[in-house]
Amino acid sequence: MVTVNKVVEFILNSETVQAHVPAGMLALDYLRQHKILTGTKSGCKEGDCGACSVIIGELKKNSIEYRPMTSCLLPMGELHGRHLVTIEGLNMEHLSAVQNAMVDCGGTQCGYCTPGFVVCMTAGLMAPQIPLNEEGVLYAISGNLCRCTGYQSIKNAGIQAIQSLRDRLINKERIKALVEAKALPTYFLGIAERLKAIKPNEILQMGLQQRGCTIVAGGTDLYVQRGEQLAESSITLLNNGSEIPSARACEGRVIIDARMTFEAFATDPVIKTHVQEIYDYNLLMASWPIRTRSTIGGNLCNASPIADMTCLLLALECSLILTSPDGHRRELPLNEFYLGYKQLNKKSDEVVTEISFPVFSENTYFNWEKVSKRAWLDIATVNASCKFEVKENHFTHSSMALGGVSATPLHLKEASAFLDGKPVSMDTFLDCLAVALSEFEPIGDVRGSAHYKRLLARQLLLANFVKLFPETINQEALYAAL
Ligand SMILES: Cc1cc2nc3c(=O)[nH]c(=O)nc-3n(C[C@H](O)[C@H](O)[C@H](O)COP(=O)(O)OP(=O)(O)OC[C@H]3O[C@@H](n4cnc5c(N)ncnc54)[C@H](O)[C@@H]3O)c2cc1C
Ligand code: FES
Ligand code: FES
Known part of the structure; x- marks a missing residue:
């Protein structure tokens, strides 16, 4: 079966990119091999360790919903029209509240897991449904493993970051408030308008009409079982950008x-x-x-x-x-x-x-x-x-x-x-x-x-x-x- 390269247009950190890659290629491989963004680590490649975590922003009406995802199970085709944030995209001239707290609390030793933890804790601050307390920290880092610290220092870092920001985030639009608190780079404020300008990709949107392709929904089983193979296969993405209705x-x-x-x-x-x-x-x-x-x-x-x-x-x-x-x-x-x-x-x-x-x-x-x-x-x-x-x-x-x-x-x-x-x-x-x-x-x-x-x-x-x-x-x- 022929693998068709698709033009996937999305915003990678602050840059709009057009990637000519197979729709089934792993975002992790693209980031590390094509963009040399090696802060996103490759660990288990099975969704278990969180070292490869990134944040994905998706337009919902006029605002963006940000959620953490494991890039080792994420097909490139799904990025079309979305915002992909890596650890590099969170960097500013100073350390963010989360990065600062990780240093203060000794939340990092060998450092391999650290980008994943920082990304997921930051995603927790960006998502309004995540409570600004210890429970919220544990929710945010529920998919991250560390083999050095024993976790307590990482948990303490998450709590410290929340305590330093809580008053500025409560009842506020989270992204704007985080930018104002210098906890996120300012480019985040312009992302919604830039995403609206990206046109839908018709080939990716064919969805159910395509025959003979491997059906990929979230990919969390498929990519664990056949990750390398899917990058080279023809796939149908069920989650292709169209809005998924509520129950x-x-x-x-x-x-x-x-x-x-x-x-x-x-x-x-x-x-x-x-x-x-x-x-x-x-x-x-x-x-x-x-x-x-x-x-x-x-x-x-x-x-x-x-x-x-x-x-x-x-x-x-x-x-x-x-x-x-x-x-x-x-x-x-x-x-x-x-x-x-x-x-x-x-x-x-x-x-x-x-x-x-x-x-x-x-x-x-x-x-x-x-x-x-x-x-x-x-x-x-x-x-x-x-x-x-x-x-x-x-x-x-x-x-x-x-x-x-x-x-x-x-x-x-x-x-x-x-x-x-x-x-x-x-x-x-x-x-x-x-x-x-x-x-x-x-x-x-x-x-x-x-x-x-x-x-x-x-x-x-x-x-x-x-x-x-x-x-x-x-x-x-x-x-x-x-
Ligand atoms: C770290 C980790 C932890 C996990 N923990 C749990 C857990 O605690 N409990 C649990 O139950 N599961 C768990 N899973 C397994 C997995 O997340 C679930 O089974 C998940 O619901 C699979 O959905 P998906 O959308 O990712 O499926 P995919 O991987 O996209 O697809 C799975 C299979 O279903 C087919 N398919 C998908 N959607 C459709 C459709 N609509 N119509 C026809 N065929 C379709 C695909 O072709 C494929 O064969 C875990 C997985 C990982 C990686
Ligand atoms: S590399 Fe372990 S979750 Fe992706
Ligand atoms: S600091 Fe080494 S794995 Fe976490």
């Missing part, structure tokens, strides 16, 4: 665009009114720079048995719309999407365009749980999610899902059906657990033995019950039964 409730269903990122999903007002703890669940999925890229559709189509969103969406009883290049749409329940390990009920050129689930009633109870080897920034060993409809203390409808216990994400059909009409009681939970555990035969792998996974599945289903019905769970009966 909406319509005719009894909540409808989301499959290109919605984890971060957008977790902060969406419609999603939050249904899945009220989505923000907390989201904190256990990847890191901020990955969540700003990883899409819901990509999580479903990667077909990993331990995919976190997939488990949650299975319990929500989602339906998918699959669209062919000729525009034909077909609807499929998510629990019919997985045919075997990494085998999908989907033609190679079909794209999942829409995902929907039934709106919650006042009687809906929902929860999601995960266990992984590390609490943060780790994939699940097992995950579990439950949705229950309860009326007059009886289950009227249920949907339960497990991940990590079979070759595909698993919808617990029998256990879900078993609950219909049963009273909400300790006995019902224990009987339901027995049915659920008979529905799968886990396989041991590097994340745990088959026995351990079965045990985890039981504990996570129980954790869902305890969380949703604390009044009903009787600890003594539970210990006796287990």
Whole structure:
């Protein structure tokens, strides 16, 4: 297949550039090899270490939304019409508040991770949704690893930077306020107008009409698996500059665009009114720079048995719309999407365009749980999610899902059906657990033995019950039964 070079026009720090490069080329390689901007470091090239972090600015109406991303998983084609900020683009004649704080607090030793930390902390200051406190610092650096400092000094630096700027940022437009506080270079003020002048790239925007190309959404799975190869391949970018709509409730269903990122999903007002703890669940999925890229559709189509969103969406009883290049749409329940390990009920050129689930009633109870080897920034060993409809203390409808216990994400059909009409009681939970555990035969792998996974599945289903019905769970009966 021929790789077509695309003219990608964007602003790199303060300079407008036209890059004649393959759309699938990694931004990290472009920065280091073509532009000799070596402050952006190459570490794991798998999205795990944060050494390659950059900040991407995207026009939203008249202002720009800035978010951190790992340039080792970022295709060049996506930069068209955007602002790419590297560590060099944050430099001024003096040290910025973040750079100063890193020096004051001893936040750097060998220095390899330092540009990534400075970039992500600065991104945290630029994003109005990130709180100006310790929690905000941890959120901002959730994707950065350091092998020298032990982190405390870096955390202290983040807190010091925030304390030195907080009064000047609260309730202000962040970019303007940061420039006024001399924490960002002045060129940032003119970026929005300059981005508006960049014309859309028609080839990149062809999107779904292109056939035979590898479909790339956020690229956070694909580029980990096939990073070098994709740079030389023909790709279709789903995130090609067109605005991705928010979730909406319509005719009894909540409808989301499959290109919605984890971060957008977790902060969406419609999603939050249904899945009220989505923000907390989201904190256990990847890191901020990955969540700003990883899409819901990509999580479903990667077909990993331990995919976190997939488990949650299975319990929500989602339906998918699959669209062919000729525009034909077909609807499929998510629990019919997985045919075997990494085998999908989907033609190679079909794209999942829409995902929907039934709106919650006042009687809906929902929860999601995960266990992984590390609490943060780790994939699940097992995950579990439950949705229950309860009326007059009886289950009227249920949907339960497990991940990590079979070759595909698993919808617990029998256990879900078993609950219909049963009273909400300790006995019902224990009987339901027995049915659920008979529905799968886990396989041991590097994340745990088959026995351990079965045990985890039981504990996570129980954790869902305890969380949703604390009044009903009787600890003594539970210990006796287990
Ligand atoms: C550091 C790191 C941490 C991670 N942590 C987690 C975690 O905690 N939990 C978790 O669940 N995942 C995690 N992931 C995995 C990954 O981020 C998610 O699976 C993500 O949702 C994939 O989405 P994407 O948009 O990046 O997919 P891509 O990589 O773009 O695509 C994945 C696959 O799906 C196909 N595809 C994508 N979108 C569509 C579509 N709309 N229609 C048809 N095909 C499509 C692609 O062709 C490809 O085969 C992590 C990844 C990294 C790098
Ligand atoms: S090089 Fe490690 S996250 Fe990109
Ligand atoms: S200072 Fe050496 S890896 Fe962080």
